[in-house]
Amino acid sequence: MKGLKVMLLLLLCSTLIFAGCSNETKGGGNGGEITLEFWNGFTGPDGEDIGKIINEFNEEHKGEIKINTQTMPWGNFYDQYRTVVTNGEAPDIAIMHLDSIAGYARYDLLTPLDDLASDMGLNEGDFIEEVWNAGVFEDHRYGIPLDVHPLTLFYNVDLLEEAGFSEPPKTYDELLEMSLAVQEKTDSWGIAMPVFWPSNMIFYTSLMSHGGQSVSEDGLTPLYNSPEGEEALQKMVDLVYKHKVSPADVQADGEVTLFRQGKSAFHLNGIWMIAGFEEQDGLNFATAPVPAFGDQEAVWAGSHNFVLPAQKDADPKRHEAAMKFIKYVSENSLQWAKAGQVPAKHSVLESDEFKALEHQYKASQQNFIFPPATPFYGDAWGPTGPAVDEAMLNQLSPKDALERAAKEGEANAKDAAQ
Template identity: 30%
Template structure:
């Protein structure tokens, strides 16, 4: 299991000082491990011997690899929350540019109009989004749109949270307008949205790029793009599978060197990983002609340049209780059970409650 059970095992093995040589971690979880000494620092000089330096990564992602100026994680990929679309429906809806790619939208109104145009083109739903009972989906959608407003979502230790409630209400209001239960369904679960899209009952789906292998098995003429910018600032919600060195009390120097060599070699071979939909974090792979030929992967590669992760706090990140607690009021708003204003107030309360809890591994 990739979520809480995995991260509990990783923390326990590191706390015991006898962990594996290398482990995988979502970069958004680093703030819960580095401060407590559960992961060891990388030797950047040693990595450079094997041809990997900080200049090989997009600054938006590399900036999250550090704690107090020391690098504790090396990104393998960037995996953003994006849009997949039916090219035929999008063309009929007038949403493609001259090169056949999804054209920029630029405003909330344009996104709403895109949903209406896609619904008319398909004769069914416009934009599909599965969120009911899901512990991450509505947070991914909210967090990306909120980052586009330029507002900060800061969770300082001890609280209170610093959240622009006006910007948050704007975002939740747009979410409820977009998924109105008419043009675009508001009550789908994850599997329901996937099934509807793969069976041609919608023109666009908001999903993580990790669903690409499943979607390519469908009969859709599949296109993909970074999540559309509709507010003032380009931003795409994302995370990153990264390599870490779980803490060892007495690491063997030869094995630690081999761990660095292993990480470097896998990064250089990450074109294979890209076939599953993930954007290679190692920039030289992105520059290869073989990556440019990947369709539709290369269409959303620019998402890595404007990547936005969860706030760097010990309780946040992929598979966390924080995401679950943010999703509950957001889901309630989409289902029409509460107002955007009340949903945002509950999100602030939930964040404040978590901030008052001590970090168990600090």
Template identity: 35%
Template sequence: MARTISRRDFLALGALAGAGTVLSACGSPTPQVALGPALGDGYDGPPVTIEYWNGFTGGDGPAMRQLVEDFNNSQELITVRMNVVQWAQYYQRVIAAVHAGQGPDVGAMHVEQLATQAARQAISPLDDVVAEFGLSQDEYPAQVWEAGIYNGHRYGIPFDVHSLGSYTNLDLVEQAGLTATAATGEEFESNLQAMLDAGVATPFWMPNRWPAHLIFLSLLWQFGGEPYAADGSAATFDSDAGVQALTWMAEQVGKGFSPGNVAQDSQYTAFKNGEGAVTWDGIWQINDLASTAPDLRWSLAPLPTIGTEPAVWANSHHLVMFRTRRPDDDRLAATKTFVKYLVDNSDSWSAAGMIPARSAARQSPEFTGSPQAALSDAIGTMRFLPPIAAVGEVQVQTLETAVSNAVLGRDDPRSALRAAADQATAIMEGNLRKFERGEAA
């Protein structure tokens, strides 16, 4: 399924590929960007074409194509040319293009990449642009707004939020005589047991790979833990909270709620085929379910609170402006005009299955009538990774393997997490030295 693969590949392959690409460009001059002329009432310069890159290749693609088409049709002076690249290749290709002096003007970027690409001098600080737009924290959830800041400067303008959610097969739940969605761990286990007793085999499939580490992070936060030190100096996911989280995940197999050895994405495929009653996956699956499983009766709700406090892993697409060696006032003004248009019309982005980041957009009929509106009340519980450069690479090499080994029963949760945290800390210490010396620029 294209959408799932794109997110998965971004978190895994994309982060690793990006490192080598930018490091290989260290000898090039540092790209710079100018603020350009004030936006005023709109762009009034000569006709100009600007380049916009993103990775919206799945069910979110049509919504973005429509937004770009609407912008191009709304005025006659700016033409936005969009280049869509699978997230697996996006960060490698766009950053290489920037450092070769051939990068795009504007792009979409996962918030987990902002710190990395800011440290590698690929994207520009947007403090002045945000001030010019008149945007403020009051218009966004606090944690979404703050996630765009790295080293005291804003590098991204929040566009959306996308998190894990709990998908339920209504037919299988009703088969067990259940009607309510579980809100707590006790209710969730009781519901799963009731489904087992009613003949629903393995009602909750627990993956050992994607999105297993996202489930782990959600539960870690629920139990009061943090995955990394805020200053990027150490991994802390091997805390007691982490052990509790990973132990719970492994227990789902031991209790018979989940089959063993659930391969990557298999839990979602099983849900679409009516084999699993509940699955925890990203809201980016909404459009895929509508198009590929039209007869499936399902609902979406926030994850139940298994730990002591509600929390769920989330990510966010932010709009960024790339650095350039050859600043041009007309292109910069046109770029800002397009970015402002996307911000002002982000309610239309609800059609992508995403949650608009701007509060006003979440009041629109486009969002309130969408399936993901069921997660509105959970926005305050959505958590993001701290803004640590290259943290995605660290997770791929350490945390994801530890989670997989524990869920598969190859290692006990505490030992798996301790070994992975030691390895992650060593990598992070090296990253700190590397970025402090400027080797990643």
């Protein structure tokens, strides 16, 4: 019996020691280091860049805060996020695309950041106004912007010079003129228009440039099925079938391959392509704002935002530690910009170090138009993807493609709202 009591006593002591260590590591309850779990979808080379920032943060805050990172493909990220938050097993910090925030806020899967951001000294004047405002849903802030990643024009400097041009196009007509000249004087295409992704980002850009709208403010009604929308999409189609400055039926990523190989003068894609093109041997390229397809300068832009997942038992100390990390990354986001992003914070955006990143800086000189902050944006806008693809394949007219997409989008949004 005496031996049993000793064993029970030892077991109890071990349990208490383990609990104390666990509490110290996870929550810092004993004044120890707080370990925070950080989820993101940066599975590409950008993961290395965010990793460098995290390592620097951990070193500077050793003994106080430590960030553990869990990275997964974006295709799996949101489903897993919803599951762990619902089960009360949420990470402390996460990255979320700007156009997803409203949907997760609507279902109470995010922590409001109004007071936390204010207490940490993060406010409107620190960030690009449009991206800061886009993180608000129903009068509450849920996101702190890390970056802006806009659609960008990439162009082959050598091909343009051979065709007699030293500056990139600023309008659709100039894009067409230069593309025709390139094809006349070289063996390359003017531009390779994608049939698939990111074709709907190009359509969004053209739509905004023509003064159109994507969806209603509440997100329930598609508005792209309009005269502006038809003209915006028609101009994309015309580059292929009317003006013939782009090959037809470009396979997935085929437009990227043609540009890499120097076989097209212009390429429309996200700023995130910079690093890959810089690694391409023999490719002399530059970046510029996307030419205005209509009367207005406007470009599609997305943004990665920091969010704090809703917790089963919220801990103010952990929230404070998380906000310290977010502020640190925001203030040290030049490393992140090098990965092919536009910093969201003015102090970094206006620094000489960022301006020295020529490709990123030129891409930043655009009128960013972010998707509206509504939970149903993805439902209403989503059908434009296949609709634009079918128009680019000459299978449907822009009018018919957008009409079908709008009907499907409205039905999707109403179902989601219910």
